[in-house]
Amino acid sequence: MEKVVSKTKKATPVAETKSTTKFSKETYIKWYESMLLMRKFEEKTGQLYIQQKIRGFCHLYIGQEALVAGSESVLRREDRVITAYRDHAHPIGRGLHPKYIMAEMMAKVTGCSKGKGGSMHIFSKEFNFFGGHGIVGGQIPLGAGIAFADKYNGNDLVTLCYMGDGAVRQGALHEAFNMAMLWKLPVIFIIENNNYAMGTSVERTSNVHDLWKLGLSYEMPSYPVDGMTCEAVHEAIEEAVARARKGDGPTLLEMKTYRYKGHSMSDAQSYRTKDEVKEYQAQDPIEKVLATIRKNNWMSETDIEAAEQKVEDIVAESVKFAEESPFPTPDELFKDVYTQDDYPYIDDENKIE
Ligand SMILES: Cc1ncc(C[n+]2csc(CCOP(=O)(O)OP(=O)(O)O)c2C)c(N)n1
Ligand SMILES: [Mg+2]
Numbered sequence: 334m335e336k337v338v339s340k341t342k343k344a345t346p347v348a349e350t351k352s353t354t355k356f357s358k359e360t361y362i363k364w365y366e367s368m369l370l371m372r373k374f375e376e377k378t379g380q381l382y383i384q385q386k387i388r389g390f391c392h393l394y395i396g397q398e399a400l401v402a403g404s405e406s407v408l409r410r411e412d413r414v415i416t417a418y419r420d421h422a423h424p425i426g427r428g429l430h431p432k433y434i435m436a437e438m439m440a441k442v443t444g445c446s447k448g449k450g451g452s453m454h455i456f457s458k459e460f461n462f463f464g465g466h467g468i469v470g471g472q473i474p475l476g477a478g479i480a481f482a483d484k485y486n487g488n489d490l491v492t493l494c495y496m497g498d499g500a501v502r503q504g505a506l507h508e509a510f511n512m513a514m515l516w517k518l519p520v521i522f523i524i525e526n527n528n529y530a531m532g533t534s535v536e537r538t539s540n541v542h543d544l545w546k547l548g549l550s551y552e553m554p555s556y557p558v559d560g561m562t563c564e565a566v567h568e569a570i571e572e573a574v575a576r577a578r579k580g581d582g583p584t585l586l587e588m589k590t591y592r593y594k595g596h597s598m599s600d601a602q603s604y605r606t607k608d609e610v611k612e613y614q615a616q617d618p619i620e621k622v623l624a625t626i627r628k629n630n631w632m633s634e635t636d637i638e639a640a641e642q643k644v645e646d647i648v649a650e651s652v653k654f655a656e657e658s659p660f661p662t663p664d665e666l667f668k669d670v671y672t673q674d675d676y677p678y679i680d681d682e683n684k685i686e
Pocket of ligand 1: 419467468469470496497498499500501525527529530531596
């Protein structure tokens with residue numbers, strides 16, 4: 334599957350000033366463009382859902398983009414990423430063209446899971462994105478397992494295993510943490526703490542509100558991170574990745590973030606105030622990155638408009654591709670279910686034609 338490639342833009346002369354940050358111009362522009370693509374793609378997704386072109390469950394990541402952008406600026410493409418059902422931004426950050434995600438959400442055969450997974454089951458072997466999991470916390474032991482495979486195979490790849498603040502209440506987290514520490518697995522557990530599991534706040538879920546502390550009883554290096562800021566995310570991930578690649582084992586990072594939209598597409602949001610949403614929107618990660626770009630004169634207003642247009646074009650191309658693609662044929666139903674060709678329960682006799 335093709336990668337989103339930046340088209341070479343006509344250079345616009347901008348006055349170079351001394352940088353106000355330790356990160357490069359290229360890093361900021363990459364953060365800006367990738368987060369803008371995630372945001373615009375999901376805004377379109379929301380509209381298409383209302384038009385019933387996308388059906389089933391659908392959870393938007395809008396507001397949380399810095400977690401993916403700040404992590405991806407550290408990772409190698411071969412590294413692994415796994416997450417829950419709020420899973421459109423992570424594969425975009427990995428480099429998967431969003432048209433395969435849009436086609437998947439419209440249940441088309443050209444989708445990255447051949448139209449059989451939908452919004453919650455985005456997957457890309459090519460970009461080492463291991464899903465997209467609808468069972469809350471289901472991806473935690475899977476993430477540890479992927480890291481175990483890498484350790485077993487003797488390479489230096491790392492796995493980023495994202496989970497929600499609600500997912501940390503699953504018992505499997507403790508088994509995975511224990512084994513990951515015991516075997517020093519190259520996995521980074523990232524809690525996307527957006528303060529709510531559906532409509533239930535962290536405060537109503539547990540006596541312990543600092544979720545990073547969950548790692549301490551396993552002596553796992555564990556830290557809170559400002560998840561609305563790409564720089565802070567990058568630095569925390571950089572340190573954790575270095576530890577994992579060296580063979581020193583896992584890290585737990587609690588990234589404090591916020592989702593601007595409801596839990597899924599049907600959510601009256603009676604559990605929070607509009608002011609609370611506005612408070613977080615005022616720290617928007619895309620706006621913050623753009624402010625640094627402007628302050629350093631790294632992009633002119635023409636460059637910014639061109640970047641926005643490029644993103645709009647990719648989103649439009651994705652919708653067109655998805656709409657023009659066919660639905661899968663019924664025989665697809667039995668394909669890719671089991672790797673074993675002669676799996677006994679799907680022989681010709683049991684097939685529904
Ligand atoms: C095992 C399991 N229990 C319950 C659900 C229903 N459910 C879906 S999402 C969700 C909330 C999870 O919240 P969180 O982990 O904070 O992730 P977020 O949606 O905030 O990204 C629940 C309870 C489920 N999918 N799986
Ligand atoms: Mg949550």
